[in-house]
Amino acid sequence: MRILFITHPYPNYVPDLLLHGLRKLLQNRVIDYPKKDCLYQGCLGTGVSDESLLVKGWFPDDNDIDREDIKNKIRKDYFKYIIVDLRAFSYFFKNLYQGDLRSLLVLIDGEDIPQRISPGPYVICQRETDGSDFSIPLPMAIPEEIMQLIYSYDTMEKKYSIGFLGSYSPLCYERKNFIETIATHFPDSLLKTTPVPTDDNPMPQGRIGRIDYYKALQQCKVVLNIKGAGFDTFRFWENFCCNAVHLSQRMPLFIPHDFQENKDFLSFSTATEMITNVRKVLDGLINDREMILSSRERMIKYHLTTHRATYLLNKLKGYK
Known part of the structure; x- marks a missing residue:
């Protein structure tokens, strides 16, 4: 062929x-x-x-x-x-x-x-x-090469409750609202949004390199995915490689062999639901180790x- x-x-x-x-x-x-x-x-x-x-x-x-x-x-x-x-x-x-x-x-x-x-x-x-x-x-x-790169930072010390590092634009206004809510409820969160890079400004102030980005995510207990201009973001797939619970905004998309909600990850549609799920993880009401292992198993089996x-x-x- x-x-x-x-x-x-x-x-x-x-x-x-x-x-x-x-x-x-x-x-x-x-x-x-x-x-x-x-x-x-x-x-x-x-x-x-x-x-x-x-x-x-x-x-x-x-x-x-x-x-x-x-x-x-x-x-x-x-x-x-x-x-x-x-x-x-x-x-x-x-x-x-x-x-x-x-x-x-x-x-x-x-x-x-x-x-x-x-x-x-x-x-x-x-x-x-x-x-x-x-x-x-x-x-x-996810490319296996990227998965293994993220895995290499699995032993980073957990310093933050929840993390989101991403870009913003008028096409993803929801991000701003969710991030502001997180910041209000979890002062120990790692949150940073920067403009989308352009030819004139390829590295906007506050944006970090890819290696530092993966290291930062691996220091969080929960990693967050919020839709961008589209629902299917590369962050969604990167987050499943992290040694952390993945909390994602629900996506009305078809994914073959999709990840299972409440088994492989947590999801939300509203800010209230998002906050509730973060608290479940931080209060030990979720078996985070079991969830992480389950999601990684599905990633390796179906989503490379x-x-x-x-x-x-x-x-x-x-x-x-």
Whole structure:
């Protein structure tokens, strides 16, 4: 099986994580085209990355990746699947598409808000869906390399009751309200929100590097996830790797082999419910060790990027 993965140069969690999983499964039989340089440089999700945000070596190298004569290979049906980041949709149809494809064409919508995609000769996968819109639900997953990196700080001393370190923008106004509530009730919490990085300001004041970020989370008894512009955040997956109880805002999304509420993590919809759950953990009413171990077991079994890639390949067997 050979797969052509049409990329956009800007980092994008869902297609990038899928590409990571596919490359680990199928190695050089998965061709990223054009070569997505930022992944090999260590970028992960953040489009504007200060050096301290990079994770060198998280993405497999591109040894023996044959990017020659792609247009002719498409014409000769060299690839079983052609997977396209929706951001590269126009590039593909303008530069590579030649009609009458025998390869199955797959579009990946990894945007915060589901995009309106006209019907066409392709399968649609979406990040932000509950599975009722005829697309294939494709949430994020965690690279094993990142999971092991977070695990390496498991023995950090617990200094904070609950932690949330993230960005804010007008698209995620709820974060501000929840964070202010946490700060009022738990003065020993670790809370910090900073603007989203830009080209002019790639490292906003208060933002910390990735290693320091993971160390800080591992010093918390509870780690918090609040929706951003979309519900499926990379923080959701990172938190499950922490040696801490994960408390997450409920998400109306379909996740294959989903984590189980009150077994693998705690969830909330309102500020009152959020505070109540934090108190349960701090008062010892939750078996935190059992919950952490359960969530990690499910993560390792179902939610590495290789699992997400396998899930999609199995779904695609039902087409064409």
